[in-house]
Amino acid sequence: MTATAVRFALEGAFVTDDRRPVKAGIYTASLENGAVRLEGETAIVAPTIALTPVDFDSCRFIVHNVKIGIDFHWEREETEQFQGTLKLIPSGNGVTLINELPLESYLVSVISSEMSASCPPEFLRAHAIVSRSWLLAQLRRADPAASTLTRAAQSDGSDEEIIRWYSRDNHQNFDVCADDHCQRYQGISKALSETAFAAVRDTKGQALMYGDDVCDARYSKCCGGMTESYSAAWQDRDVPYLKPVFDGPGNIAPGYRLPLSIDANAEDWITESPLAYCGMPTPELLANILPGLDQETRDFYRWRVDYSQDELCSILLSKLGVDFGRLRALVPIERGESGRIIKLRIAGEKRTLVIGKELEIRRALSRSHLYSSAFVVQVAGGEPSEYPARFSLIGAGWGHGVGLCQIGAAVMADREYRHQEILSHYFTGAAIKPLY
Numbered sequence: 001m002t003a004t005a006v007r008f009a010l011e012g013a014f015v016t017d018d019r020r021p022v023k024a025g026i027y028t029a030s031l032e033n034g035a036v037r038l039e040g041e042t043a044i045v046a047p048t049i050a051l052t053p054v055d056f057d058s059c060r061f062i063v064h065n066v067k068i069g070i071d072f073h074w075e076r077e078e079t080e081q082f083q084g085t086l087k088l089i090p091s092g093n094g095v096t097l098i099n100e101l102p103l104e105s106y107l108v109s110v111i112s113s114e115m116s117a118s119c120p121p122e123f124l125r126a127h128a129i130v131s132r133s134w135l136l137a138q139l140r141r142a143d144p145a146a147s148t149l150t151r152a153a154q155s156d157g158s159d160e161e162i163i164r165w166y167s168r169d170n171h172q173n174f175d176v177c178a179d180d181h182c183q184r185y186q187g188i189s190k191a192l193s194e195t196a197f198a199a200v201r202d203t204k205g206q207a208l209m210y211g212d213d214v215c216d217a218r219y220s221k222c223c224g225g226m227t228e229s230y231s232a233a234w235q236d237r238d239v240p241y242l243k244p245v246f247d248g249p250g251n252i253a254p255g256y257r258l259p260l261s262i263d264a265n266a267e268d269w270i271t272e273s274p275l276a277y278c279g280m281p282t283p284e285l286l287a288n289i290l291p292g293l294d295q296e297t298r299d300f301y302r303w304r305v306d307y308s309q310d311e312l313c314s315i316l317l318s319k320l321g322v323d324f325g326r327l328r329a330l331v332p333i334e335r336g337e338s339g340r341i342i343k344l345r346i347a348g349e350k351r352t353l354v355i356g357k358e359l360e361i362r363r364a365l366s367r368s369h370l371y372s373s374a375f376v377v378q379v380a381g382g383e384p385s386e387y388p389a390r391f392s393l394i395g396a397g398w399g400h401g402v403g404l405c406q407i408g409a410a411v412m413a414d415r416e417y418r419h420q421e422i423l424s425h426y427f428t429g430a431a432i433k434p435l436y
Contacts, residue, residue, distance in 0.1 A: 012059030123413035124199035224397025232336030278408035324348025
């Protein structure tokens, strides 16, 4: 968290790096002449300040106005509680708050923040292994590749393209951020269940491995019935354990034509409701597995968004900075095997542009984000339909769809699948191995 001034409260005994005691109470940290100024029960001015609990289990700090879900439709501010060391460092015109704590303690919060601490135990065990694997893979990897490719219109008439993917940045001064950009980490406020602590404890040190490598184990909320390949969302490279998987029993979706990269197959799939794990949760299960901020979103398996011509033009101008004039069409020109659009042609009276990949498409076509890029486009009205009066996006799933489908995995756990079976279902060829 970075802000001009950070407000927090200390509960329990803390000490500075030089072992000076810091009293419990309410504090404000701000920037003063390039240093951090701490005001409250104890006053400190230093280049950086680290406050370490005397006892990890009984001490905590409470931070106000923490922004979560940044730029997504669930964005809001919360008051959150944390364990471990609180570090305050200068950052631009403000102060960055960093929480330092053991990896296994971090995971208890992650699996209770990404979903709910009241999820089925086998789901929490699976998620603990996935989140541990993802973190270890990020810490070990080299700098991410460039995330933007632009290509101007060519003399052969091919369209101008803007293709972006969003790798996790190598954050300065800390390993991972606390929001959806990395993994949700909302302190101990939501880690209220002994089941969550047990899930991390029972899987301590275990990671998904492919050969000798720790898996870059991706996950999203709901795949929509078919998971997606790594290359559909990020770099154009093959990741053997992140392959499209039907999110149901067996390897073939009964009654549907595959692959969903073919437009006609994707349209049949998205406009209907195939019988997949992530399409099967009962209202009672959803009440137990979705955290509070996600309880508002219940139409994730199949969804619909309707825009007027003017509204969609306004959104595209705001998000892409491009004036298309009146829109003629939104045309999928490349889909992944989950039906997610990888490249979309936006054709207007003034300009035509191809955009991708999936997250760029989701950002461009919504004030916040579309649930996913697995959608088909229907149009209505116009003069004489050259410029449709309305665009309807009929969609499937929530998130990029790569790797573990959280809703589907929770349904599997509720049906008494073991966490080993859940992970082998979503991560082809990967194995669970102890690293420490």
